[in-house]
Amino acid sequence: MTERRRDRGAPHGAGDSPDLFAATPPRARKPSADPGEAPDTALTVSTLAGYLAAIVEGSTAPLWVRGEVTGFKAHRNGHWYFALRDAHAQLRCVVWARDTQRVPAPPDEGMQITAFGRFSVYAARTDVRFAITRLDAAGDGLWRKAFERARANLEKDGLLDPAGKRPLPSYPRVIAVVTSPDGAALHDIVSVATRRDPKIRIVVIPAAVQGESAPAQIVAALRRLSRWGGADVAIVARGGGSREELWAFNDERVARAVAASDVPTISAIGHEVDVSLCDLVADVRAATPSAAAEAAVPVRADIEAGLSRTARRLRSALTYRAERARSDLTRNARELSLRARRVVELRRAWLTAVGSTIDALSPMKTLQRGYAVARSDDGSTLSSVGEFIAGREFTLTVRDGDVRARSVERKDDAS
């Protein structure tokens, strides 16, 4: 643009004095011309550029424009430069660095976008641009683009891995809530949590949940949560809102801070339909802040009932065990006596058997069969010929009594 730089040599200080070097006589002029009406009231370039800026910037309200993105450049100072065009015209545009924060992602070349902004004049060059403060591609393209890009980064680092999800503690005592201290989300969480357990302790870690400072504040709150270390479970929450209002929870830095939380963390952002990056990296996603409180806080009455149930279980198990011991004892005693009786019976049967054997061996049995026993008077059995003395009396015992007898003659088997 340097070629457009002109000599600033408008006749300075001409005033009313005659222009000695004028080729033609000066035109008649009013004694006090308005600025810029005559060479001697000529404006400075700066002043004129300032007029232009005032006219352009003051006369058009901010408005929406749509067109195709061309020549996109992200300058290293943070500003974005590009043009919007249609078939017949091009409009040079700028997104100042501070405004790029509110745009989810830079637009792609050739992308159809709608942009909200106003004309702005860069006085140093009299350069007119459309300064954009909000923009989006057709069909939420930029939001989706930013979301998918951050999601891919998180996925690459394994932060979306279901295996990395931690279970919530069954009996938490302290619940940390990262949210706006004045928001509806906190109100819902406190009322649901205390209804379920009137003795639960809730520690709020305040953070703005919308606006430009929200991501940094949420990240700082999550760091404080870990540094403090007093919570058993954490809830990151925000009530319902527009996509822009919920956007902090799609910020990759916020998602990473949630993933890095030292305690199991529940994400509850917006309503059921809103799924944020925080929801994806959190250990548990709750549809609403109330649902998060339900997931985090067990019902105290249930725990108490569980303890009573355990007490009953112990008691009945021991009672049963004792009963069984008693019945075991009874059965053992019965078994013992049963066995003892069997032993006695065995003995008896044995005795009978032995008795009958003895019986069978008894000489009486032999006598029954017609044999006789000879006995001397001294009672000794006379069982061989030599024991009989001739003429001597002896007793002969037969089946039914004794007979006195005398030996008459001895006769050896051998003789």
Add this chain to the structure above:
Amino acid sequence: MSFEDDLARLDAIARALENDRLPLDDALKLFEEGVARLRSATQSLAAAEGRVQQLVEQADGTLTVKDRPK
């Protein structure tokens, strides 16, 4: 001993007591331990105090917990 430990141990004790082959002496010992654990769990459950507080970072970076006006 945390509340969670107590509950887990109580469950294990109840299970062991329900096992028929447990010798009576062991059953009695376990029952006594169970009663002690029940008492400790009940006490720690009752010890909690419901509060809503706020974590505050001091200028020197220390973190303190303060009660919220409710």
